[in-house]
Amino acid sequence: MAAPVTKRRKLRHDSDNGSESEGEAGGVPSAPFDSGSHTPAFKEAQPKPSHTKSDLALQDGVYTSEVFKSNIFKLQVDELLDQVRFKYGKKTALVETAMRKIKTIIEQLPSREPLPIVDAETALRSEGVAVPFPNPRPPKDAKYKLQYERPSNINVTGSFPLKTATRTDGDFAIDLVVTMPKTLFQEKDYLNYRYFYKRAYYLACVAAGIQNSKAGYFKTSFDCLNGNQLQPVLVVHPSGDNGADDFSSSKCVVRILLAIPENTFPESKLRPGANCIRSQFASEEETSNAAGPTPFYNATLQSDVAVTPYLKLLHSAAAKCEAFKDACILGRIWLRQRGFGSRIRKGGFGNFEWAALMAVLLQPTPGAGTPPLSTGYSSYQLFKATLQFLVKHSLTRTPYGFNVRDVTFPKTNFAPVFFDGPRNLNLLFKMTPWSYSRLQNEAKATIDMLGDSTADHFESTFILKADLLTFHYDAVLRIPLSSLEVDPVSEDYDEALLEKLRSLYNTLTRALTDRVTTLDLLAPDHDTWEVALKRPPESQHKSVLVVLSTSPSNANRTVDLGPAAENKKEAASFRQFWGEKAELRRFKDGSILESVVWSVKDTSVPVMEQIIKFTLKKYISAQAAERASFTFDSYAAIIPSGRVQGQSGVFAFSARMNALANLEKDIRGLEGLPLQIRHIKAADPQLRYSAVDVDSMRTPASIVIQFEVSARWPDDLCAIQRTKVAFFLKLSDLLAEERPEYVTRVGLENQSSPSKNQAYLDIILPSGFSFRLRIQHEREATLLERQLKDKTLDNQSRESAASALAIYNRDYVHVPAHTQALQTLCTRYPALSPSIRLTKRWFASHLLSSHFSTELIELMVVRTFLQPYPWGVPSTATTGFLRTLLWMSRWDWRHVPLVVDFSSSVSAPSGELGTTEKANGSLGTQELQKIQTRFEAWRHIDPAMNRVVLFAATNLDNDGTTWSDRGNPEKVVAARMTALSRVATNVLRAHEDSLIAYMNGKGPGEDLNPFKPESLFVSDLGDYDIIIRLSSRFSTKSTKKTEPKFKNLAVQQGSLSEEDKRNVGYAPAALFAEDLRQIYGDAVLWLWNPENFDVIAGLWNPMVTARRSWKVKPGWNSMPQRSAKDKEGEEEDAGADIDINKGAICNEIKRLGGEMIASIELRN
């Protein structure tokens, strides 16, 4: 059998290659060839009938692990390809018929005699078509004539005949290319737009022919090919009249492109270095040397020449390389999800460029080694290698040439260069520096995530829409087009606007320095126009968007340092750039530097905004500075200290952390403790930078103290708890001696279960910070484990031991470890702490947080930072929060666990995304497998999700249920989280859509932004059955003491009165809510906002409290009803039904709450 031999060879090859990935270098082209079996072509071919089906599957399984990222990834890619592939069938047959008809019409058009420009235009106008001349318009006195002759060729091109089209595009455009006969042109027509005038006339003739044809009825309009005003094209729409020629149901339009035969003009004249636009006044020889090159003009002309050659190239690539078409489709999806397109204003890199780039990279270059792509690659390998190529080559700085001989690239050119020698074209000529840098960033992000072997990232690569401004960028600057002050009716409008944008890009990039990591310009799209009209000037109601990703540690810096004063040349340039803003300053380290200082007094205007306004005013126009609107981290104001300050996001917590450090020193310094202290560990959100309220003095922060191992402890759980109390008493005596200013008190807890922790020690510092100390004694865990296995204990006791063990592990092992991990992450990612706090505020304001352990919420946000794909690490609270929201709205928690690996780290967003590093103790494939298995086991034993709903595991805690066991949250609450986050993301998407519409001049007037960030934080109480409003005296907001004017002074002086100290930790509303929970058990689901306790809302549990037949212990306050069977009510004791007694329950609640309750509302 041949197959096994091949297989073995394959394996050997791979082991030789070792870790070499399927990337850039490519290896031996034929090596992974048998892997091509995944393509449909294989199924058709069925080369070896001896293979059984499972053999094939196995082969797939073996090979895809190398050729595709993973089995799962491959299977998903296959499915995706099947889904998006364009379906050729009845509906497309309609458009094909239409195209054939159009072709016939064009072929039968009569030739037109050569006419001078003015006559030609008039003639066509009478036929209802305005010649779409490009700007500048042709001179009236031109000596050449315009003429129409039968096209030499008409052909379908693009992705439709190549079968790489995807269904996901809206109206699908099929390209019909009409090749103009060579005879129409003279040798010098490539100069001074002459070609383009003739081309425009030719197109107008075709348009007139189709419009006035009797053979078929179609609607027509003009558009510019890829938004390039030099290349108008004719778009043929279905008539929509249900007539014979109507192809509306195919959801297609036909675009008629024009092309010219090769060698119409000399190739060398159209290379990037040549000049083709001569001044009218100078003689030819002079200008060709003096005037600069016109690469864009040349490339545009050459692209008309290269239409057919590229069609050939793509076809041959598809024939040579089986996976080529699939890779094209993958590329299309990838580009689409990132908002790229062939149109100049969409970045100038679209489906055609992707396919052509791949096809060129597949070509062998004689003498240049192996090509970057190999024909044996799988579609995934082609896709990935193409991205890698883009990442690796900074084509803006270093042009890349394929088979290039004696071509010079002008230095002044701003576009990236990928010069395809045989077809004489820079494929990327439509790109701008900013769009190329965005393309590179996106490619880099994708390569990074595909390199992460622990997760498949299929979703973030292809499914997620990555170009959503709201989630992608930190800041958006909107500048009305009109304020750029470019005259829309002038002849060089397009160029002038582009020049303006270029200057905007350059000055902003320079001004913002390392505050931003990416900066991109989004320009509005061009519109099509009717054939009877002249091309209308661009509407000035549109806007340009500048989108920014910021660097969290630099964005709000207040001083920009420039060059040293003695460095004359650079200093001068710096001064010139900043104008009156530049100052010469002497700094602490003695250096004298040019610098710019930004105001921090007016905190309402962020530094970024000040810089941008300044730059706009100085370099663009005063109007632009005035009318531009800037949104940056707009949600940060919702929480205290929400904005990243200086270099860190945890600055606001430093006073508390210092207090803890001092306390630890004090405790460790105590002499006379019976045992030595091993650890003092923080175990509280306030000590891991994730408490919403930064400086609340009300709640003590938990810490855990662990003593050295000793045999003097009793060997009994209950007695251990009492011994702890003795320890606390001792500790508090000692502290009172050493630090009389500290207030200590021993508090009691868990009185219902004497073997759980019974006591804690509160220490209240004079500064007002308070800490709650508990003792961890490892022996407890051992004893509990022993009880768990002890068969002489009754079941109930063993169960309670199990739950006690889980609580022990959570409180003494996992919470401290989690706290430590969060501390590290919050210092590494400045935006993490504010993002967590903002997210917690969201949970709280929707009354959800009493059902989620705070650690669980933190993990969801940490996930956003550690698995940020397809984006970079968030750098503001806003992006961190919104992306978490987006993820929550898409989290299918029924089937997918949340897995966070604290040790994985994506390097901070310093311009480029780092690779995912793996440290010790990180999650390996095996652990991930284990977590997955455990998750599936939970779903298997508890399919109704009564106990575990959300499953969240980390590398520190593989259990997955530590934070969510025992219905915390319950299913209904988790579903509410999903529903609320969906509503929120929909609102955000709608807002973004209106922003985009506004950018394209289609939105409402100037007053956009009716959207307030706060609106996401407003809870709708209409959904609840019972609403208890607490009197304002008892909701925590008002019990908070009035803020002193100078907070730091107050903290230093110790402003807490005796009364305040006694009341630390006193929260009557929380106790009341807890009472409600215990009294009503699972009959009522209570929700509240623990941050302010203004409302406690309840939902009757319909499963439990629905009307039922009477029983002794239903578990809720009931009222008897005549049972449905007993209609007459005569028969005594016929049995009765019971309902939940809502009235009596309200009365009970009022009795319990007394004066705390302002009102109770009941929904019917």
Added chain:
Amino acid sequence: MASNKAAKRPPKTVSGFAILPLTLPSLPSLPSQCNDAKHYLYIKPHEPSHPDPDADRSLFISNVPFDANEANLRTLFAEQFGGLRVERVEFDGSVPAAPSWKRYKHAPVVSMAAGSSGRGRKRKRDEEVVAEGVVEDEESALPRVWKGELRPSGACAVVVFVDKASARGAWKEVRAAVKEGREIRWVGGEVVLGVQRYKQHHALTFPAKPLLQSSINAYLSQFTAAETARNRLRLKARSVPDEDGFITVTRGGRAGPARLEDAERKQKELEERRKKNGVKDDFYRFQTREKRKEREVELRKAFEKDRERVEEMRRRRGKVRVME
């Protein structure tokens, strides 16, 4: 609901229980539905499943109000049912829950009532051996942090009267009240509610240090006694073979029980050593071949599993759709 009630008057009895409506105190700031809300008690003579000497002088009440306690039920019977005297009331639950200790399977079961209302009553400690700690008395218990217990919604109570006659009288009175539709008011009381309850709790949570100290001293001495009792029990277990003839290994033996963990660790170490010194498993050709086959099988399995997973994904969320 109100109209419903008017059309159909609520039943007066159910499964042998008399249904006694209680008028609730009228309180401000409640929704209108609550104005004439009644609380319903379901009462019948106590018929415990286990024989109980007090059964014939007890009434069983289901669905007691959340603020019911011994004192206010006593008042209820004394004042609104003709001066009937209640000896004690036993509830089946409380908020916060009464402390519960882990117990041995065959240890004497303490009745439903003892857990909740038994505090302060004398208990024969020697007879009751809990698996951990001691059953505390007033001295050794930690100070309580809540004054007064609440009842979970829909809880039950057993009201024990001073004698049989009172119990019978009470049952008669209750039935009469139900039949006549006499208004019985629920007064509650005897328990601190509202913000005072929480203020009190906050104060009680932090008891005076000397009080704590003395409670701990008492506890630890009682604990020593309890340990002795438990050791006696263990000793007995050590010397008595079970029905299969095995003697249970228990704590407190001469050399201490074998440390299972240690033994396991040693075993593992030994295996590790053996593995190292043994024949390497890629020594023979057949071994490599077998290994490769094994790996192939594994891969096949993994692939099948992945395929199932993707299949399952498709089933649950339908076709793959690119996000628009």
